[in-house]
Amino acid sequence: MSNYKHFASKAIRTQSKQSGFREHSTPLYLTSSFTFESAEQARAMFADELEGNIYTRFSNPNNNEFIEKLCLLEKAQAGVATASGMSAMFSSMAGLLKKGDHVLASRSIFGSTHQLFTQVFPKWGIEHTYVDIDKPETWESQINSRTRMIFAETPSNPGLDIIDLSWLGKLAARHDLILNIDNCFATPYLQQPTDFGVHLVTHSATKFIDGQGRTIGGAIVGDEELIKEIRFFTRHTGPALSPFNGWMLSKSLETLPVRMEKHCDNAHKIAEYLEDHEELESVKYPFLKSHPQQELAKKQMRYGGALVTFVVSGGYQRAVKFLDHLSMLSLTANLGDTRTTVTHPASTTHSKLTEEERLRVGIQPGLIRISVGLENVNDILEDIVGALLASREKKIA
Ligand SMILES: Cc1ncc(COP(=O)(O)O)c(C=O)c1O
Numbered sequence: 001m002s003n004y005k006h007f008a009s010k011a012i013r014t015q016s017k018q019s020g021f022r023e024h025s026t027p028l029y030l031t032s033s034f035t036f037e038s039a040e041q042a043r044a045m046f047a048d049e050l051e052g053n054i055y056t057r058f059s060n061p062n063n064n065e066f067i068e069k070l071c072l073l074e075k076a077q078a079g080v081a082t083a084s085g086m087s088a089m090f091s092s093m094a095g096l097l098k099k100g101d102h103v104l105a106s107r108s109i110f111g112s113t114h115q116l117f118t119q120v121f122p123k124w125g126i127e128h129t130y131v132d133i134d135k136p137e138t139w140e141s142q143i144n145s146r147t148r149m150i151f152a153e154t155p156s157n158p159g160l161d162i163i164d165l166s167w168l169g170k171l172a173a174r175h176d177l178i179l180n181i182d183n184c185f186a187t188p189y190l191q192q193p194t195d196f197g198v199h200l201v202t203h204s205a206t207k208f209i210d211g212q213g214r215t216i217g218g219a220i221v222g223d224e225e226l227i228k229e230i231r232f233f234t235r236h237t238g239p240a241l242s243p244f245n246g247w248m249l250s251k252s253l254e255t256l257p258v259r260m261e262k263h264c265d266n267a268h269k270i271a272e273y274l275e276d277h278e279e280l281e282s283v284k285y286p287f288l289k290s291h292p293q294q295e296l297a298k299k300q301m302r303y304g305g306a307l308v309t310f311v312v313s314g315g316y317q318r319a320v321k322f323l324d325h326l327s328m329l330s331l332t333a334n335l336g337d338t339r340t341t342v343t344h345p346a347s348t349t350h351s352k353l354t355e356e357e358r359l360r361v362g363i364q365p366g367l368i369r370i371s372v373g374l375e376n377v378n379d380i381l382e383d384i385v386g387a388l389l390a391s392r393e394k395k396i397a
Pocket residue numbers: 084085086087089110112153157182184185203204205206207216217218
């Protein structure tokens with residue numbers, strides 16, 4: 001594997017060993033299992049005395065390449081590739097926590113992760129306390145003797161709120177807690193949580209890591225000892241990434257820096273243009289002056305990210321009309337695609353939250369989430385502004 005100095009070179013040049021065919025691009029290893037040279041080698045591999053691929057549920061050269069590359073980019077010691085972002089979130093917790101444990105979790109998290117905390121883990125006696133991302137001063141008092149992990153997203157989905165990773169790293173260290181950060185919105189190109197003492201970095205690779213809306217995948221990278229425990233869990237519970245997807249995700253990482261630069265440039269321009277638009281109640285983007293944590297965002301992120309949110313005047317009805325008047329932008333629940341995608345979180349990704357829970361994390365009925373793609377920025381803006389104007393209430397003369 002590579003020891004290149006710069007991010008882009010690591011992303012492009014980290015590659016598994018060439019096979020005997022002298023191929024330039026890594027081949028696909030579509031194989032369920034691997035053969036042993038001898039019965040003794042098989043025994044030794046199963047006994048963990050020898051490293052090597054045994055069975056694709058455990059490891060596979062394509063997934064290994066993907067995860068080793070991601071580890072380099074995230075400055076992490078080890079990692080596990082998983083079948084989806086949710087299997088990464090789930091395994092990063094279920095693999096380490098036991099009955100009676102408690103997680104201190106940011107309230108501003110993805111809808112399915114919220115379901116894990118509120119519907120799945122309580123069945124096994126794993127509890128949580130939610131804390132507000134914009135009130136870090138309240139977090140420490142919620143840590144108790146059973147707390148083992150802190151979990152947060154930054155920027156959060158879809159609120160685009162930021163938590164101070166340096167402060168959080170110190171808080172976790174002071175209480176000897178595992179700090180688990182979903183880095184899906186920023187990607188390692190914009191921020192590397194391990195710089196701040198984060199122990200586990202979790203990803204939905206479905207988003208910007210693939211970047212082209214083609215596949216589902218996930219990853220957990222971080223501290224070697226923790227990953228060892230998580231690997232035991234995934235090996236025996238089976239949320240393995242398909243080698244085809246591992247191959248695709250490793251290839252996708254090659255273009256992560258150039259894609260993220262363009263995503264962020266387009267998103268920043270769109271946020272700035274829309275900021276004073278009369279049809280909007282508010283616009284949120286981490287690098288806008290009006291963002292309450294702009295300074296913090298600039299401190300820990302290279303760029304402001306690819307997500308922009310706004311609240312349309314006129315609430316839910318107006319939001320629906322706006323969506324139905326879009327022509328180029330894709331109305332879909334995914335994000336992190338080359339194509340600009342638009343989501344109405346209150347009625348889709350976060351619909352399982354109660355209205356009160358949604359409002360508490362800033363998901364108003366008129367909130368629209370735009371994942372800005374790589375199309376020409378003027379075309380994206382023209383579609384947004386056109387739909388905003390077309391969805392206006394007609395004034396009766
Ligand atoms: C922040 C965040 N984390 C996790 C997930 C779950 O990822 P996946 O859909 O790949 O399971 C998502 C999906 O939207 C997400 O936005």
